[in-house]
Amino acid sequence: xxxxxxxxxxxxxxxxxxxxxxxxxxxxxxxxxxxxxxxxxxxxxxxxxxxxxxxxxxxxxxxxxxxxxxxxxxxxxxxxxxxxxxxxxxxxxxxxxxxxxxxxxxxxxxxxxxxxxxxxxxxxxxxxxxxxxxxxxxxxxxxxxxxxxxxxxxxxxxxxxxxxxxxxxxxxxxxxxxxxxxxxxxxxxxxxxxxxxxxxxxxxxxxxxxxxxxxxxxx
Amino acid sequence: xxxxxxxxxxxxxxxxxxxxxxxxxxxxxxxxxxxxxxxxxxxxxxxxxxxxxxxxxxxxxxxxxxxxxxxxxxxxxxxxxxxxxxxxxxxxxxxxxxxxxxxxxxxxxxxxxxxxxxxxxxxxxxxxxxxxxxxxxxxxxxxxxxxxxxxxxxxxxxxxxxxxxxxxxxxxxxxxxxxxxxxxxxxxxxxxxxxxxxxxxxxxxxxxxxxxxxxxxxxxxxxxxxxxxxxxxxxxxxxxxxxxxxxxxxxxxxxxxxxxxxxxxxxxxxxxxxxxxxxxxxxxxxxxxxxxxxxxxxxxxxxxxxxxxxxxxxxxxxxxxxxxxxxxxx
Numbered sequence: 001x002x003x004x005x006x007x008x009x010x011x012x013x014x015x016x017x018x019x020x021x022x023x024x025x026x027x028x029x030x031x032x033x034x035x036x037x038x039x040x041x042x043x044x045x046x047x048x049x050x051x052x053x054x055x056x057x058x059x060x061x062x063x064x065x066x067x068x069x070x071x072x073x074x075x076x077x078x079x080x081x082x083x084x085x086x087x088x089x090x091x092x093x094x095x096x097x098x099x100x101x102x103x104x105x106x107x108x109x110x111x112x113x114x115x116x117x118x119x120x121x122x123x124x125x126x127x128x129x130x131x132x133x134x135x136x137x138x139x140x141x142x143x144x145x146x147x148x149x150x151x152x153x154x155x156x157x158x159x160x161x162x163x164x165x166x167x168x169x170x171x172x173x174x175x176x177x178x179x180x181x182x183x184x185x186x187x188x189x190x191x192x193x194x195x196x197x198x199x200x201x202x203x204x205x206x207x208x209x210x211x212x213x214x215x216x217x218x219x
Numbered sequence: 220x221x222x223x224x225x226x227x228x229x230x231x232x233x234x235x236x237x238x239x240x241x242x243x244x245x246x247x248x249x250x251x252x253x254x255x256x257x258x259x260x261x262x263x264x265x266x267x268x269x270x271x272x273x274x275x276x277x278x279x280x281x282x283x284x285x286x287x288x289x290x291x292x293x294x295x296x297x298x299x300x301x302x303x304x305x306x307x308x309x310x311x312x313x314x315x316x317x318x319x320x321x322x323x324x325x326x327x328x329x330x331x332x333x334x335x336x337x338x339x340x341x342x343x344x345x346x347x348x349x350x351x352x353x354x355x356x357x358x359x360x361x362x363x364x365x366x367x368x369x370x371x372x373x374x375x376x377x378x379x380x381x382x383x384x385x386x387x388x389x390x391x392x393x394x395x396x397x398x399x400x401x402x403x404x405x406x407x408x409x410x411x412x413x414x415x416x417x418x419x420x421x422x423x424x425x426x427x428x429x430x431x432x433x434x435x436x437x438x439x440x441x442x443x444x445x446x447x448x449x450x451x452x453x454x455x456x457x458x459x460x461x462x463x464x465x466x467x468x469x470x471x472x473x474x475x476x477x478x479x480x481x482x483x484x485x486x487x488x489x490x491x492x493x494x495x496x497x498x499x500x501x502x503x504x505x506x507x508x509x510x511x512x513x514x515x516x517x518x519x520x521x522x523x524x525x526x527x528x529x530x531x532x533x534x535x536x537x538x539x540x541x542x543x544x545x546x547x548x549x
Contacts, residue, residue, distance in 0.1 A: 051439070051536075071537045072444065079441035089436050093247035097239055106442035111242060119237060131237060150440070 001027045001158060001189060002048065007057030009043060017043055019213045021057070025158065025191065030184045032200045033193040035210030041193045042086065044210065045162050048191065049083050050074060062157075079107065082151030082188075084161040088143045090135040090150075096122060096142075097131045100149045107154070114153070121149050124179065126172065140167035148176060158189040165199055177202060246433065246454040252426040256455075256521075257462040259422040263415040264466030264517050268510040270411045272474050274404035275506040276499075281397025285390065292357045292367070292385045298350040299380045307378045308353055314373050315357045320365030327354040416520055423455060423524040427532070434532045448529040452522045459521025463514040471510050474502040 002025040009018040017040045033041055046052040047059065050066055059066045062080060069077065090099050097118055104114045122131055125145040135143055144167045151159055165173035181203060184190045194200065200207060207218045294315060296307050308326045315324040332353060333346050359365055367385050374381045437447045477500035484490040
């Protein structure tokens with residue numbers, strides 16, 4: 001589904017922050033992306049989300065070379081990816097329900113077709129009682145769950161989550177992890193960038209460890 | 220033991236009980252920068268509409284002057300030894316009326332002539348004691364004017380001291396002055412318009428800056444550029460329309476009220492002074508149509524600028540994608 005070959009990335013004239021990355025993310029796979037702070041996890045996640053282009057190397061997403069994808073095709077490809085940003089990126093003027101429904105709304109779907117799905121998913125992530133609440137009123141953990149629900153609502157082919165359990169307590173982290181594994185079982189590939197070793201220990205999954213811009217993979 | 224059927228029914232009941240507010244618009248309703256943009260648009264539309272109204276009034280006034288002057292000619296008879304002035308006036312009047320293209324001829328009588336000279340000679344002077352020229356005012360058909368050269372020739376033969384003034388010198392000066400005034404007005408209007416457009420463009424961009432995060436989120440959740448652009452365009456068109464309608468409306472109302480005030484206070488000192496200084500504040504229907512045009516144009520400008528700004532913002536996001544160093548800076 002995703003193929004990286006000798007990918008390198010540098011900012012401006014600086015040193016390469018990612019070097020010679022070669023790996024595949026197969027369909028229905030589950031992997032953790034980890035490494036020390038500043039190792040380039042978020043940058044790699046941005047490459048996976050096509051919000052950055054590599055300085056060198058080849059990236060193929062859904063069988064397309066991303067270096068030649070025209071700008072107008074990007075939104076259509078991004079619809080196949082669910083992303084949870086580290087800073088959540090929720091819209092403050094929209095309620096929890098509206099934020100989660102946003103990806104479906106921008107695809108032109110009628111509210112009646114997704115209303116019950118959104119409510120169901122919000123209940124699943126423990127926000128059943130916070131459906132009509134605006135993000136400024138939510139706690140960090142609640143915002144994180146809204147961001148996760150938004151990424152999952154359209155059943156993406158791959159889910160990219162940057163520190164998705166960083167702001168929640170251990171029981172909620174476990175619950176979210178269960179959600180990700182369940183999602184994976186249903187066919188979605190999952191990439192979770194995290195520092196949380198205990199979280200990684202709970203699932204037998206591939207580990208991609210970034211150190212100084214180089215990637216080691218432990219299957 | 221719980222009855223599963225009852226439990227399902229409870230869950231469905233709870234689902235129905237969840238009330239959701241109507242979906243919030245994708246682009247939030249007017250925020251602080253939106254209010255500021257609306258105020259800027261109102262002020263600029265007001266100034267633009269006032270300038271347009273003033274230019275239209277000057278142009279119409281100039282046309283009216285031109286019409287008034289070209290509608291009349293004057294024949295002047297200078298007193299001369301042995302000239303019977305009253306007979307000469309009557310003869311001149313008859314000659315003038317004998318030419319096709321003259322509609323009427325009126326002798327300015329002694330009393331009226333005295334009144335004309337009053338500012339210079341004061342009241343109560345004896346007109347017979349002074350060699351005062353006398354006038355015959357001839358109204359002509361503007362569309363088919365008489366042959367002025369033939370009138371001059373006939374007058375020279377019949378009353379040698381009579382001279383015809385067709386006001387051409389006056390008219391050409393006045394027309395030149397009016398044209399220059401209108402040109403200056405159009406120049407001011409063009410500057411005003413350019414300023415308005417630039418102000419609206421920059422104010423719109425400023426207001427859009429505050430919404431960049433929304434553009435980014437929409438872009439990242441898979442919204443296409445034209446969808447995002449149209450959502451923002453709808454919101455900002457409304458802001459532009461409200462602001463421009465308010466500014467243009469106040470200007471139009473101002474012209475209406477000033478016109479009504481002038482009509483209701485005619486022959487008062489203040490009105491006379493104001494009319495002498497600024498003319499009549501009556502705006503023709505063309506002026507009001509122009510104001511409506513300004514409102515539409517400014518609203519459209521706001522909407523188009525918004526669309527272009529959204530497209531540019533998305534292009535910037537994609538440019539950062541191509542050049543990661545830009546993303547680092549941002």
